[in-house]
Amino acid sequence: MDKLLRATTKNGEIRAFAVNTKELVNVARSYHQTTPVASAALGRLLTAGVMMGSMLKGEQELLTLNIKGDGPIGGVLVTANGAGQVKGYVNNPLVDLPLKVNGKLDVSGAIGVGNLTVIKDLGMKEPYVGQVELVSGEIAEDITYYYASSEQTPSVVALGVLVDTDYSIKQSGGFIIQLLPQAKEETIVQLEKNIQELPSITQMFESGLDEEAILKKVLEGFEVLVHDISSPEYYCNCSRERVEKALITIGKEELDAMIQDGEPIEMNCHFCDKKYRFEMEDLKKLI
Ligand SMILES: [Zn+2]
Numbered sequence: 001m002d003k004l005l006r007a008t009t010k011n012g013e014i015r016a017f018a019v020n021t022k023e024l025v026n027v028a029r030s031y032h033q034t035t036p037v038a039s040a041a042l043g044r045l046l047t048a049g050v051m052m053g054s055m056l057k058g059e060q061e062l063l064t065l066n067i068k069g070d071g072p073i074g075g076v077l078v079t080a081n082g083a084g085q086v087k088g089y090v091n092n093p094l095v096d097l098p099l100k101v102n103g104k105l106d107v108s109g110a111i112g113v114g115n116l117t118v119i120k121d122l123g124m125k126e127p128y129v130g131q132v133e134l135v136s137g138e139i140a141e142d143i144t145y146y147y148a149s150s151e152q153t154p155s156v157v158a159l160g161v162l163v164d165t166d167y168s169i170k171q172s173g174g175f176i177i178q179l180l181p182q183a184k185e186e187t188i189v190q191l192e193k194n195i196q197e198l199p200s201i202t203q204m205f206e207s208g209l210d211e212e213a214i215l216k217k218v219l220e221g222f223e224v225l226v227h228d229i230s231s232p233e234y235y236c237n238c239s240r241e242r243v244e245k246a247l248i249t250i251g252k253e254e255l256d257a258m259i260q261d262g263e264p265i266e267m268n269c270h271f272c273d274k275k276y277r278f279e280m281e282d283l284k285k286l287i
Pocket residue numbers: 236237238239269270271272273274
């Protein structure tokens with residue numbers, strides 16, 4: 001089962017999140033039939049979404065991470081709530097690019113130049129919206145930059161997806177470490193030292209460490225207090241009713257035109273690929 005840990009250091013200067021998302025990214029891959037590079041891009045953003053969603057105060061609050069770029073993947077969108085439910089899609093799941101010279105999947109090449117928009121729907125009239133330009137398109141660095149520039153929170157973000165030879169997800173997960181305002185200089189120095197010596201997140205999972213051991217390794221030299229362990233999941237809340245509502249919003253004229261065509265229509269959910277079929281009779285009812 002996937003696991004999300006929320007922790008602080010005992011000195012109260014750092015808060016930290018670590019997550020294993022192997023199963024939920026595998027679910028996403030099976031829905032979207034993504035190529036390895038698309039799995040990596042979507043998996044990284046889903047992993048970030050799980051952790052950032054867990055920072056929301058209420059379970060009903062909703063986080064959206066939307067990356068738009070000029071690369072062949074087009075865009076990556078993820079939504080997450082405070083209850084650990086996450087879902088997402090990429091515009092082009094079939095994007096295929098050669099590996100980078102270091103042998104890694106070319107996520108930044110797939111995404112290209114663009115921006116990251118973070119929307120937090122906190123149940124108020126207006127949602128919070130923050131937007132930054134992508135610094136690398138590798139996603140972790142882009143989220144680090146978002147926290148620094150939009151939320152003034154110095155953070156270390158690591159996200160990793162390792163795709164197996166059969167295209168299934170072998171490892172996936174990440175961590176977010178954030179310095180709280182009262183963090184002392186020596187804490188920052190220690191954290192920087194830890195990060196410099198750190199293998200990649202997927203290397204750590206491959207070596208047998210779990211999310212808790214990884215968190216303790218990142219926070220070596222600090223006393224770590226784990227406050228909460230939960231099980232994030234890929235969850236789509238689409239329903240026929242929601243699709244009907246969406247159809248109604250396109251207007252009577254469009255619906256009339258569909259009926260004139262005389263063909264039943266099929267709507268696919270972007271997030272879980274579930275198909276909703278509407279016969280002539282159903283369309284007439286909507287009008
Ligand atoms: Zn769905």
